[in-house]
Every structure is written in C-alpha cells, then in structure tokens.
Amino acid sequence: MASEPVRANMPPLSLHVPEPKFRPGDPVDFADVDVPPAGSARRPDTAEPAGRFTELAYTLVRVLDEEGGAVGPWDPKLSPDRLREMLRAMALTRAFDERMFRAQRQGKTSFYMKSTGEEAVSVAAAFAMDRDDMCFPSYRQQGILISRGYPLVEMMNQIYSNSGDKLGGKQLPIMYSAKDHGFFSISGNLATQYPQAVGWAMASAVKGDSRIAATWCGEGSTAEGDFHSACTFASVYRAPVVMNVVNNQWAISSFSGFAGAEATTFAARAVGYGIAGLRVDGNDALAVYAATQWAAERARTNQGPTLIEHFTYRAEGHSTSDDPSAYRSAGEPNAWPLGDPIRRLRDHLIALGEWDEERHERQDKELAAHVRDCQKEAEKNGILGHGLHQPLDSLFDGVFEDMPWHLREQRQMMLDEEEASGRPWARK
Amino acid sequence: MTDTILDPVTSDGGRVGGADAPAAVRMNMIQAINSALDVVMDRDPDVIVMGEDVGYFGGVFRATAGLQTKYGKTRVFDTPITEIGIVGVAIGMGAYGLRPVPEIQFADYIYPALDQLVSEAARLRYRSAGEFTSPITVRSPYGGGIFGGQTHSQSPEGIFTHVSGIKTVIPSTPYDAKGLLIAAIEDNDPVLFLEPKRIYNGPFDGHWDRPAKNWSAHGGGEVPTGYYRVELGKAQVVRAGEALTILCYGTMVHVVSGVVAEAGVDAEIIDLRTLVPLDIETIEASVKKTGRCMIVHEATRTSGFGAELSALVQERCFYHLEAPVERVTGFDTPYPHSLEWAYFPGPVRIGEALKKIMKD
Ligand SMILES: Cc1ncc(C[n+]2csc(CCOP(=O)(O)OP(=O)(O)O)c2C)c(N)n1
Ligand SMILES: [Mg+2]
Numbered sequence: 001m002a003s004e005p006v007r008a009n010m011p012p013l014s015l016h017v018p019e020p021k022f023r024p025g026d027p028v029d030f031a032d033v034d035v036p037p038a039g040s041a042r043r044p045d046t047a048e049p050a051g052r053f054t055e056l057a058y059t060l061v062r063v064l065d066e067e068g069g070a071v072g073p074w075d076p077k078l079s080p081d082r083l084r085e086m087l088r089a090m091a092l093t094r095a096f097d098e099r100m101f102r103a104q105r106q107g108k109t110s111f112y113m114k115s116t117g118e119e120a121v122s123v124a125a126a127f128a129m130d131r132d133d134m135c136f137p138s139y140r141q142q143g144i145l146i147s148r149g150y151p152l153v154e155m156m157n158q159i160y161s162n163s164g165d166k167l168g169g170k171q172l173p174i175m176y177s178a179k180d181h182g183f184f185s186i187s188g189n190l191a192t193q194y195p196q197a198v199g200w201a202m203a204s205a206v207k208g209d210s211r212i213a214a215t216w217c218g219e220g221s222t223a224e225g226d227f228h229s230a231c232t233f234a235s236v237y238r239a240p241v242v243m244n245v246v247n248n249q250w251a252i253s254s255f256s257g258f259a260g261a262e263a264t265t266f267a268a269r270a271v272g273y274g275i276a277g278l279r280v281d282g283n284d285a286l287a288v289y290a291a292t293q294w295a296a297e298r299a300r301t302n303q304g305p306t307l308i309e310h311f312t313y314r315a316e317g318h319s320t321s322d323d324p325s326a327y328r329s330a331g332e333p334n335a336w337p338l339g340d341p342i343r344r345l346r347d348h349l350i351a352l353g354e355w356d357e358e359r360h361e362r363q364d365k366e367l368a369a370h371v372r373d374c375q376k377e378a379e380k381n382g383i384l385g386h387g388l389h390q391p392l393d394s395l396f397d398g399v400f401e402d403m404p405w406h407l408r409e410q411r412q413m414m415l416d417e418e419e420a421s422g423r424p425w426a427r428k
Numbered sequence: 429m430t431d432t433i434l435d436p437v438t439s440d441g442g443r444v445g446g447a448d449a450p451a452a453v454r455m456n457m458i459q460a461i462n463s464a465l466d467v468v469m470d471r472d473p474d475v476i477v478m479g480e481d482v483g484y485f486g487g488v489f490r491a492t493a494g495l496q497t498k499y500g501k502t503r504v505f506d507t508p509i510t511e512i513g514i515v516g517v518a519i520g521m522g523a524y525g526l527r528p529v530p531e532i533q534f535a536d537y538i539y540p541a542l543d544q545l546v547s548e549a550a551r552l553r554y555r556s557a558g559e560f561t562s563p564i565t566v567r568s569p570y571g572g573g574i575f576g577g578q579t580h581s582q583s584p585e586g587i588f589t590h591v592s593g594i595k596t597v598i599p600s601t602p603y604d605a606k607g608l609l610i611a612a613i614e615d616n617d618p619v620l621f622l623e624p625k626r627i628y629n630g631p632f633d634g635h636w637d638r639p640a641k642n643w644s645a646h647g648g649g650e651v652p653t654g655y656y657r658v659e660l661g662k663a664q665v666v667r668a669g670e671a672l673t674i675l676c677y678g679t680m681v682h683v684v685s686g687v688v689a690e691a692g693v694d695a696e697i698i699d700l701r702t703l704v705p706l707d708i709e710t711i712e713a714s715v716k717k718t719g720r721c722m723i724v725h726e727a728t729r730t731s732g733f734g735a736e737l738s739a740l741v742q743e744r745c746f747y748h749l750e751a752p753v754e755r756v757t758g759f760d761t762p763y764p765h766s767l768e769w770a771y772f773p774g775p776v777r778i779g780e781a782l783k784k785i786m787k788d
Contacts, residue, residue: 002474002525017501023484110575110765161766169766172577188579189537190509223508225540253485254506327485384575384766395759395767406730410759413777414770421776 018257020328028331035337038065038284039072046297050276050304057267057277060311063286064344068351074290076128080354086127086147086285087345087355088363090119093143094342095367096152099375100159104173104320108383109159111173115140117315117333120285120341121246122216123147128292129214129242134204136184136197136215139174140246148181152371156378163389164381168397173384190221194230194243201241201299202233212299214242214292219259219266219309220251231273231307238304242295245269245307246282248314253327267309275305282310283341286348311338392418455651456643457628460602461491461567464609465529467655469499475613476521477504479514479531479567488533489569489628511541518564519549528564529613535570535622536579542587549618550593562618565609569625570598571679571726572763573632573772581763583678583727588620589703589736595619595660596703600627600681601648604701607658615660624678632679633686634774663707665714669696672720672785675711675737677701680724680773687778693786703733711737712744719750720785726773729757751788756781 005012022028041061044053063075070077078086097114104112115122122143126135135144145155157164159173167177177185184200187193197215204211221227222245234241245266249256259266270277276298280291288310295306313336317324349355382389396403396411403411455463469475477492477499483506486493496504507514511532518528532538538545549562572581588596597612597619599605605623612619626632630642643649666681671694676684681699688695696714700706715721721741723734734755741753756773764771 015502017483017505019501111577165766170578170762170764172579172765175577188577189539220509223510223513225510225512251480251509252488253481254509258506258508260508321488389766392767392770395764395770396761399761407760410729414759417776417780418770420780 018255018262020255020257022329022332024325024327024329026329026331028329028335030335030337033337036060036062038062038069039074041072041074043073043294046294046301046303050270050274054271054277057271057279057309058265060279060281061287061291062281062284063290064281064284064348068344068347070286070348074287076286076290076293078286078289080349080352082127083345083349083352084355086123086289087342087349088367089123089127089143089147090285090342090345091364092367092371093119093123093146095364095371096142096146096155099368099371100156101320103159103375108379109161109173110384111320112159113139113174113319114316115142117336117340118246118248118282118312119143120288120345121244121282121310121312124285124288125214125242125244125292128289129296130211132182133211133296134182134184134197134200134213136193136200136213137186138190138193138216138218138221138246139186139188140218141216142174142176145176145178145181145183148183150178150181150183152374153378154178156375157381160378160381160383161389162378162382162384164378165389168394169390170398191217191224191226193217194226195233197243198230198233198239198241198305201239201305202237205237205240210300212240212242212296214244216244216246218251219245219247219249219256219261220254222266222269223259231269231275234305235273235275238302240299240302241305242292242299243305243307245309246312247309248312250314250318250324250328252318252322253324255328265309267307270307273307275307276303277307277309279309279311281338282312283338283344285341285345312341313338315340451654452650452652454644454649455602455606456630456649457599457602457605457623458489458491460606460651461609461623462493462495463651463653464606464613465492465495466498468610468613469495469503471655472527473503474526475503476526476528477531478507478518478528480507480509480533482506482531487531489625491567491623492531511537511539512544515541515544515549515564515566518566519544519552519562522562522564523552523560527613530564530566532566532568534580535568535584536582538566538568538584545588545594545618545620546591550591553617554593561616563616565612565615565619565621567609567621567623569628570622571624571626572768573626573636573679575765575768576763577765578762581768583725583758585620585622585703586727586732589733590731593618595705596622597660597701598622598624598678598703599701600624600678600699601646602643602651603648604658604664606651607656608660608701610655611657611660614657619660622678626679627682631682634683634772634778635686636769636772636774658701660702661705661707663701663710664699665696665710666699667695667697669694670718671695672722673698673711673714673718674722674724675700676724677703678726680726683774684724684778687775687782690775691779691782693782695782706740708740708744711741715741715745716748719748721745721749722754722756722781722785724756724773724778726758728760729755730760732757751785754781754785
C-alpha cells in the first residue's frame with residue numbers, strides 16, 4: 001500500500017496525461033496547427049553541418065501553395081511528365097487500398113491496412129531515391145512498391161496468402177518482402193526496421209558502395225527503443241541513411257501526444273542526436289520529394305543521416321480491425337489543414353496547364369479498372385481460407401537453411417496427421 | 429474465411445456491479461477481465477491500469493473499456509508505444525508502492541520489454557533483500573487460431589517460466605480469468621497474466637471449420653459480479669478419470685476436452701491455470717493414479733513448458749508410468765498465416781497422441 005503523502009506543507013504534485021483536442025462528436029477546428037507559408041523554409045546547402053539549421057526541425061518545408069503553385073527554394077522543379085508519373089502512382093496506391101480493403105471486408109483475407117492520405121510520403125520519397133537504394137519500410141509504405149513498379153498481382157497474392165504468394169503464405173497480409181525492388185521484409189513488430197536500415201547503410205559505407213538506405217516508422221513508433229538506438233548509431237557512424245517519421249497524428253487510438261508531440265516536434269529528435277532534421281508537409285508531394293532528394297544527397301556525400309518528419313494525417317482507420325469513430329472526431333479528416341496529397345498535386349498540374357479534371361477522372365477510372373483486373377488475376381491463385389494454397393509440408397521450410405532432425409520429424413508427424421484426419425485440407 | 433479475432437471483440441463493456449446487481453452473470457472472458465480490473469480498482473486506490481490504447485479507447489480487445497471514465501486518467505492511461513518503457517515504468521510505480529497492471533497489446537510484442545521483466549521485475553526482491561518488490565501484473569493476449577500471422581499468435585510462456593522470480597498465470601474460463609486476475613494483482617510478486625485470446629469470446633474445441641461457440645452454455649461463463657479470488661498455484665481437475673492424465677492450460681483445455689469426449693477415453697484433464705508456481709501435488713497424485721501422462725500446449729515444442737512438465741513427471745512418478753510421457757505441441761516453426769490450422773495442435777494431433785499413449 002502506498003503511504004500517505006509526506007511533507008503535507010508542500011504543494012501536491014499532479015500527473016499530466018495528454019489529451020487530444022477532439023473526441024467523437026466534437027466539432028473540429030485545426031486553427032492552432034501552425035502551417036507556415038509554402039516557400040518560407042530555408043534550403044541549406046547539403047554540405048552544411050546539421051547544427052546550423054536546427055530551425056528546420058520546427059517549421060514545415062512546403063512547396064505547394066494554396067493556389068496550386070510551386071514556390072520557394074525547395075521546389076524540385078520536376079518535369080510535367082515526372083509530376084504526372086508521381087500523381088499516377090499516388091492515385092494507384094489509393095485505388096489499390098480501396099480494392100484490398102473491400103476484399104478483406106468480403107472475407108477474402110484476414111487483414112488489410114490502407115495508407116489513405118499518406119500516399120505522398122512513400123510515393124514521392126520513392127521517386128526521389130535511386131531505384132537500388134534500400135528501403136526499410138513500416139506496414140504503411142505500399143506506395144514505395146507501387147512506385148517501383150512491383151506487380152500489383154504479386155502484392156495481392158501475398159494479401160490472399162494464395163498459391164502465387166512468393167512468401168508462401170507465411171506472413172500476415174501486407175507484410176511484403178521484395179528484395180529485387182529494394183524493399184526489406186516488413187515486420188509486425190514496430191520500429192525494428194530502424195536500426196536495421198542504419199546497419200545496411202553502415203555496411204554500404206564499409207564496402208565503399210554508393211547505395212544508401214531509407215527507413216520509415218510512424219510517430220507512435222518513435223517511442224520504441226529501436227528508434228533511439230538507430231538514431232545513436234546513425235549519428236555516431238554518420239550512416240548514409242534517410243530516417244522518415246510518418247507523423248499521421250494517430251497510433252491506433254492514441255494521438256501523437258502520447259509519443260511526445262505536446263512537447264516538441266518529431267524532427268526535433270534529430271537535434272538531440274546531432275543529425276540533420278527536417279519537418280516536412282507530408283501531404284505536399286513536392287516537399288517530400290525535395291526533402292528526400294536533399295537528404296539522399298547528404299547521405300551520398302558522407303554528410304551522414306537525416307531525420308525527416310512527414311507531417312500528415314491518417315485519413316482512415318488504423319487497419320481493417322479498427323473503427324476510428326470510437327476515439328476521434330469524424331470531422332478530423334476533412335478539416336485537416338494540409339489537405340489531400342493527391343488533390344494538391346493534381347491541382348498543381350492543372351495550374352501548370354499540364355492536366356485537367358476530366359483527365360484526372362479518366363485516370364481514376366482506368367486505375368480502378370486496372371486494379372480490378374489484377375484482382376481477378378490474383379484470385380485465380382485463390383483467396384485465404386479456401387483450400388490449401390501451399391504444400392502442407394512447406395510449413396517447415398525456411399526455419400533454417402538446412403532442416404534439422406527435429407523439424408524433419410515434426411514434418412512427418414504433420415503429414416501422418418493429415419493422413420489420419422481423412423485429409424480435411426485436401427477436401428476444403 | 430473463418431472469423432478473425434483481430435477484429436476487436438465487441439463487448440458492451442460488461443461491467444456490472446452495485447448493490448442490487450445479481451451475484452453472478454454471464455460474461456465472456458473480456459468482460460470477466462474487465463470486471464476483475466473494476467473490482468480491484470474499486471477496492472484499492474493503488475491499482476493503476478496502463479498500456480497502449482487502454483485508456484480512452486479501452487484496449488484493442490476492449491478489456492479496459494469504461495475504466496478510464498470511472499477511475500480517471502491518472503489511474504487508467506494510454507502509454508507511449510514502448511513495451512520496455514511500459515514495464516520499466518510499472519516497476520518504478522511498484523517501487524513507490526502502487527500496484528500497476530500494465531497491458532502488453534499482444535504477447536508477441538512483449539520481447540522489447542524482456543530486460544525489464546527478466547533482469548529487473550523478476551530479481552528486485554532478491555537483489556534488494558526485499559527492500560524493493562515488483563507487485564506488477566503484466567496482462568497480455570496470447571495464442572493463435574485467429575489468422576493473426578507470426579506477430580499476433582505466439583505463446584511465449586516458456587520464455588518466462590524459465591526466468592526465476594516471475595509467476596506465470598493462464599486462465600481457461602471467464603470465471604477463472606477474473607478470480608486469477610484479482611489474485612495476481614493482489615500478489616506482491618510480478619505476475620505475467622497471459623490471456624488466451626482465441627477463447628475470449630467462447631470456448632474453442634479446435635474444430636476451426638465448425639461454428640464458433642460463445643460462453644453462454646459453458647459453466648465457466650457464469651461469473652460473480654463482485655470480489656472473489658482463484659488462488660495462484662492451484663490447478664483444476666476439469667474432468668476426473670482413470671485412464672490417463674492430460675496436463676494443459678488456456679485454449680488447449682477446451683480442445684483436449686473436446687477430443688476426450690469424442691474419443692470416449694476416461695482421461696483426467698488437469699487445467700494447470702498457474703505454470704509458476706506449479707501445483708505439483710495435483711499433477712503427481714493424478715499421474716500416480718492413472719500411470720499415463722500427456723501434455724498439450726500450443727507453444728513450440730523445444731524447451732517449451734511441456735519439457736519441464738515431462739521432466740517433473742518422470743522425476744516424481746517414474747515407477748508409476750506405464751507409457752512414456754507424450755507431448756502434443758505447436759511445431760518448432762514461426763506461426764504461419766495460411767497454414768495456421770496445420771500448425772495448430774488440434775483434435776487430430778491430440779487424438780493420434782491419445783491412441784499412441786493408450787496403446788503402449
Ligand atoms: C512492438 C510492437 N508493439 C505494439 C504493436 C501494436 N501496434 C501495431 S500498429 C500500432 C500503432 C503504431 O502507430 P504509428 O507508429 O503512429 O504508425 P501508424 O499506424 O500511424 O502508421 C501498435 C501499437 C506492434 N505492432 N509492435
Ligand atoms: Mg501514426
């Protein structure tokens with residue numbers, strides 16, 4: 001039993017527990033979210049030491065303004081073709097998410113996670129990096145795979161754990177692995193990829209290679225020890241790595257305040273570690289592109305790591321297992337002051353005279369049809385739960401390089417069991 | 429597709445109580461756990477509930493629903509996503525004199541907290557000569573059968589039973605869950621309270637292709653609304669019998685019961701309920717009576733808790749044994765996604781083992 005407070009003449013302490021601004025039913029007004037004007041942030045030379053531009057960890061690097069213009073020193077000045085490619089990859093990511101979310105709801109798989117509203121974070125970063133730079137993503141960067149041209153059918157095969165699934169049905173849906181696309185195997189355990197990315201980058205430096213690494217985690221995941229270990233290693237060895245924090249404001253039901261956002265920014269973590277820190281409008285594809293390109297340039301010239309906070313918003317539920325209306329105001333997504341990343345890039349292209357609404361609508365329809373076609377193709381390989389899509393004994397493959405006696409014995413036990421059972425798997 | 433319990437359990441909160449409330453009502457395991465927390469928080473202002481998403485939202489499985497509203501934000505709160513932080517902070521609060529009940533969202537995510545559990549919570553009493561203790565109860569859903577893949581399905585109890593200084597408790601019914609959780613929270617040593625999430629909503633006999641049952645028809649679903657304890661360290665004989673002894677816990681109690689009923693074998697089924705400290709007397713008496721012992725757990729086989737049980741039975745009952753001790757377990761692989769039911773030690777595997785041990 002805790003004793004009664006001693007020193008009764010002293011003022012009593014009180015515990016601060018963070019509380020988000022809005023809960024279900026509350027009207028939403030994001031007026032106190034500080035949005036600096038596009039173009040207002042300085043762009044340091046990539047050779048400048050990290051300590052000279054710490055103010056960039058507390059502002060927002062923004063390029064796209066409210067009129068659809070691209071302004072300021074961070075404007076990456078991409079060609080209209082490149083902009084259209086990026087827009088397409090973002091729209092495709094969204095169309096893919098819509099379709100797969102629905103597939104889960106139709107009982108075709110166990111689980112899905114969308115990245116709606118955060119497409120710029122992964123797509124623009126993928127466009128700004130070299131194709132053979134190595135990505136260590138979290139579960140919400142499907143946009144990287146899509147940008148790098150990974151076949152949608154392969155992604156769907158994985159989601160369905162079907163006979164075409166290159167991971168042999170061993171992983172939860174969306175936990176892709178695509179080495180030939182520079183995409184590390186996704187873990188369900190948060191932030192584990194962070195130190196791994198640093199290690200990959202260190203290895204590249206050890207070998208005198210020119211490839212760099214990049215990693216992503218959510219703002220909530222920055223609380224994990226792995227995040228901080230990664231920052232320390234990256235700082236100490238000036239690892240050629242781009243470390244992205246996707247601040248989408250929510251970690252399941254916990255708002256960013258439970259990861260420290262009431263006190264400071266996530267980019268500010270970089271300041272303490274003495275590494276370059278940028279805070280970027282994550283719904284501005286050009287800002288994300290420019291920041292990534294700048295950080296990659298630093299990494300490639302041995303200036304070390306950059307931590308980029310992407311300030312964005314998780315427009316939908318955490319996953320198919322989540323119902324955000326239970327903990328946040330339904331008004332939040334629409335009120336988000338930084339808008340929708342796809343709409344903003346579209347408006348920019350329209351303002352340039354390089355796109356129009358009709359083309360956009362047509363593209364959306366094309367993409368939806370394309371995704372649907374891919375889905376039909378993938379479903380030829382089966383959906384989860386209907387029949388045996390992998391050989392039963394494949395269960396034992398890949399635990400070790402060579403199978404030890406005890407696994408061989410257990411494998412036999414399983415096959416005998418299947419025989420004894422009258423083969424329910426084969427019948428299903 | 430079968431049902432997925434990755435979808436949060438919908439519960440009406442399940443918190444009942446007050447002077448005119450009935451003495452016992454039907455609860456699922458989530459509701460029983462929620463009720464246990466409510467009852468101890470009401471009795472003891474030092475009990476604190478903390479963890480990822482447990483506060484306003486009430487936990488991804490809804491086990492802490494309603495508690496923050498009732499007891500306030502400084503007694504029921506969300507935490508940063510850092511399991512080692514959660515456990516370390518709980519230990520510190522315990523050192524002050526509170527009685528924290530941290531939740532680890534899935535047992536698969538307990539590994540980041542290992543150092544605080546193994547090197548700290550488990551040894552604080554020993555290394556400080558009792559000056560400091562760690563009266564914390566770490567709750568965590570565990571086990572598979574929900575298509576949760578590698579990171580929502582594991583059974584890590586054997587890692588913790590191997591550590592001296594931590595008690596490990598696993599209920600198999602709503603009734604036991606509530607009584608054991610109250611006893612665990614009131615215990616002055618650290619307790620790992622693993623909740624078999626496959627049976628949160630109802631007992632599961634291992635037949636994944638048959639309709640799911642809820643707790644309404646099971647005796648263990650009748651739960652007193654008020655305070656009661658199920659003492660730690662006491663096993664329960666779920667079915668008395670003469671032909672063999674089956675040791676199990678958690679979800680497997682129901683799978684085993686189903687197999688035994690179908691096979692018509694006169695088995696004595698023992699639900700261990702607490703793995704450490706183990707109720708060795710009940711086990712010993714039963715095995716000496718039946719002369720045969722089978723151990724069933726979902727966790728991987730090598731160095732699993734079944735190995736410890738097997739050694740104990742062999743050490744203490746060797747001259748009474750008429751057949752080698754039989755272990756039925758999960759395979760020594762990570763938990764697969766699509767081949768979940770090939771992995772799961774279900775009715776066929778248990779049935780085959782039963783035939784084998786009865787033949788010898
Ligand atoms: C080690 C670990 N702890 C807890 C979880 C459960 N979990 C999965 S996602 C999540 C929230 C993560 O939020 P954030 O890092 O902000 O990423 P977001 O989902 O917003 O992209 C939690 C707590 C986990 N997967 N791994
Ligand atoms: Mg987040």
